[in-house]
Amino acid sequence: DTEVTQTPKHLVMGMTNKKSLKCEQHMGHRAMYWYKQKAKKPPELMFVYSYEKLSINESVPSRFSPECPNSSLLNLHLHALQPEDSALYLCASSPILRTGELFFGEGSRLTVL
């Protein structure tokens, strides 16, 4: 099983809402990532977890809050977002942090009204 599963596929939220994006993998990977992608641009790294600990935070605003409850799950909690945060949010995993193949999920399309 080489799947990374993301839910929901689509999310529409107002600027005062609180919502969460979820990501799951069962490949035994110990590194998990959140990326943000705008149209016609490459993915931009947001957060990296290695062995369930936050390893990299790419200066992301605090309205995005990541969480890694266990080695298979990764959440991204969203609060007080801005319309410019509308994007495709991609989760990825790899066997370990520095090396190995990256596997991506199908993404969650977020629209902030």
Add this chain to the structure above:
Amino acid sequence: KQEVTQIPAALSVPEGENLVLNCSFTDSAIYNLQWFRQDPGKGLTSLLLIQSSQREQTSGRLNASLDKSSGRSTLYIAASQPGDSATYLCAVRPGTGGFKTIFGAGTRLFVKA
């Protein structure tokens, strides 16, 4: 600082043509290079992973080469089909200076039937 460039930015070819997509990177100290395919609004699908010690990888009609000394990789697609239409991204895992995968901006490919 590692930079990844993909040329051309867009490519339109008739069905059946063999084609080459190019990826160049500025720092030859890499762990691996990975080619991805992305359909509109979808996640990234891993096509081929080339480790730094390897020269090429093949999967079906796809062949990717790596020349670290010149900072170049090519993705060769044989006998292109309309279903190959997508954006192709290359990504480099740096060997030094951090864990962040560096993506190229991608080549948008359109294969005409």
